[in-house]
Amino acid sequence: MALKGNLADFSTTQILNLINLARKTGTLRVYEPVVTNETITDGAGNKRPKIVPGTERASASFREGKLILATMGIQDGHLANVLQKAGKLNTEQARIIRERGAKYSDKALALMLINANYVNQTDIVRSIQQHTVDIVYDMMAWAKEPFIFQENELPPADRITVPIDLKNVIIEGTRRIKEIKPLEDELPNLDMALKFPDSPSEKFRGIHLSVEEWRVVSFINPKNSIRQIAKSCNMTDTEIRRVVYGLLQAGLVELLKPPHLQPQPVGAPGAYAGPPRPQVTVKRSVVERLIARIKET
Amino acid sequence: MPIQTVKMVVTGPFNAGKTEFIRSISEIDVVTTDEGISPTSAEFGTKETTTVAMDFGRITVDDDLVLYLFGTPGQRRFDFMWEILAEGMLGFVVMVDSSKPETFREAKSILETFRAYAPTPYVVAANKQDHPEAWAAEDLRIALRIDDDIKLLPCVATDKESVKNVLLELLYSILEEMEET
Numbered sequence: 001m002a003l004k005g006n007l008a009d010f011s012t013t014q015i016l017n018l019i020n021l022a023r024k025t026g027t028l029r030v031y032e033p034v035v036t037n038e039t040i041t042d043g044a045g046n047k048r049p050k051i052v053p054g055t056e057r058a059s060a061s062f063r064e065g066k067l068i069l070a071t072m073g074i075q076d077g078h079l080a081n082v083l084q085k086a087g088k089l090n091t092e093q094a095r096i097i098r099e100r101g102a103k104y105s106d107k108a109l110a111l112m113l114i115n116a117n118y119v120n121q122t123d124i125v126r127s128i129q130q131h132t133v134d135i136v137y138d139m140m141a142w143a144k145e146p147f148i149f150q151e152n153e154l155p156p157a158d159r160i161t162v163p164i165d166l167k168n169v170i171i172e173g174t175r176r177i178k179e180i181k182p183l184e185d186e187l188p189n190l191d192m193a194l195k196f197p198d199s200p201s202e203k204f205r206g207i208h209l210s211v212e213e214w215r216v217v218s219f220i221n222p223k224n225s226i227r228q229i230a231k232s233c234n235m236t237d238t239e240i241r242r243v244v245y246g247l248l249q250a251g252l253v254e255l256l257k258p259p260h261l262q263p264q265p266v267g268a269p270g271a272y273a274g275p276p277r278p279q280v281t282v283k284r285s286v287v288e289r290l291i292a293r294i295k296e297t
Numbered sequence: 298m299p300i301q302t303v304k305m306v307v308t309g310p311f312n313a314g315k316t317e318f319i320r321s322i323s324e325i326d327v328v329t330t331d332e333g334i335s336p337t338s339a340e341f342g343t344k345e346t347t348t349v350a351m352d353f354g355r356i357t358v359d360d361d362l363v364l365y366l367f368g369t370p371g372q373r374r375f376d377f378m379w380e381i382l383a384e385g386m387l388g389f390v391v392m393v394d395s396s397k398p399e400t401f402r403e404a405k406s407i408l409e410t411f412r413a414y415a416p417t418p419y420v421v422a423a424n425k426q427d428h429p430e431a432w433a434a435e436d437l438r439i440a441l442r443i444d445d446d447i448k449l450l451p452c453v454a455t456d457k458e459s460v461k462n463v464l465l466e467l468l469y470s471i472l473e474e475m476e477e478t
């Protein structure tokens with residue numbers, strides 16, 4: 001099954017969040033946007049040009065919710081190039097390896113390079129890891145490209161894949177987002193509060209947050225609005241949006257209604273009763289009769 | 298004996314399938330307040346008419362009990378009708394076109410708007426599941442950030458059994474809420 005869409009409607013960050021939470025396996029392909037003369041209508045009834053996929057711009061593969069490989073359409077993902085970019089091979093070494101190693105798979109070539117003491121296994125793993133996340137960070141900055149996520153499609157078996165936790169990729173990619181509008185679209189109301197999800201210690205394990213992000217995390221409490229947290233951390237609206245957006249997309253926090261609209265425990269000493277809820281004027285028996293009627297329809 | 302009426306609202310973005318949903322289950326021809334879409338309009342080519350005020354369907358239970366289904370207009374320019382239609386509702390259904398990610402953001406916005414109108418139970422119907430490009434219901438749950446305790450149901454609004462299932466699940470949620478209060 002494939003998920004199709006446009007990054008204008010569902011951003012790379014949101015796709016990564018979906019893949020991470022649903023522990024999906026498959027390949028995400030992002031294409032050059034080709035604007036057509038046709039139009040489509042969004043959910044609010046607004047018209048806009050229909051954009052269809054052009055040539056493939058980049059792809060990223062995932063196994064059980066982890067990023068394992070990415071390739072940029074215009075770049076050669078040859079292992080020699082990846083190692084050269086990481087500074088593990090010089091230009092001449094890379095050229096020779098490309099020429100002589102053209103007939104070998106990445107895995108076979110890596111073994112030969114290790115045996116020849118050009119590089120070690122750690123060099124290869126880290127270089128591929130960096131190459132992969134750099135491509136995904138680029139993808140996270142794109143805003144109008146068509147995409148297709150094809151479930152269960154994986155890279156060829158002879159490619160070297162390195163599993164990378166998506167939560168850190170999402171956090172780091174969000175730090176690099178320069179556009180403010182997507183952040184405002186996703187987080188329009190700073191009067192919302194935040195809470196931790198179930199088993200937060202498990203979710204935060206292995207996460208690399210900056211000092212500012214940890215400060216925000218330290219204020220997370222259903223009683224504190226995002227605006228109050230920003231004030232306490234001396235952050236602008238854009239700064240707090242960027243941090244909270246990253247935490248949300250990485251599944252580290254969840255949004256809550258504004259503190260004054262959250263239900264209070266009934267009868268708790270000093271508790272605010274909240275706005276009066278409309279009385280339920282329908283009896284249980286009425287609902288049961290409705291159920292019976294619809295069942296027989 | 299006075300007739301008791303119960304009201305449920307079917308809402309969602311433009312072209313999510315609200316009118317079809319009501320049409321599939323209503324015992325009367327759905328009373329629609331559609332207007333034709335002009336060739337210069339944004340929606341031309343998507344469908345020929347659009348709901349401007351509301352759709353109205355009915356299910357009679359007995360001489361003394363009737364269920365009314367109200368479908369909201371999907372376009373933002375008619376959103377002044379939403380709050381009026383939401384008044385006194387027992388629960389609501391949020392329809393989402395599973396095959397159109399360009400409508401997901403609006404669906405989420407409408408859902409939040411209706412939650413703010415009234416704290417009544419609701420379900421989300423992942424409509425057009427028969428479309429080859431439909432997103433799976435569980436993917437939609439993550440995409441729309443729907444809490445696990447809210448029912449998100451696969452739906453084909455033209456299929457009566459599917460519509461019945463959505464309405465029944467909403468009624469079960471209403472019963473559960475009654476038990477809690």
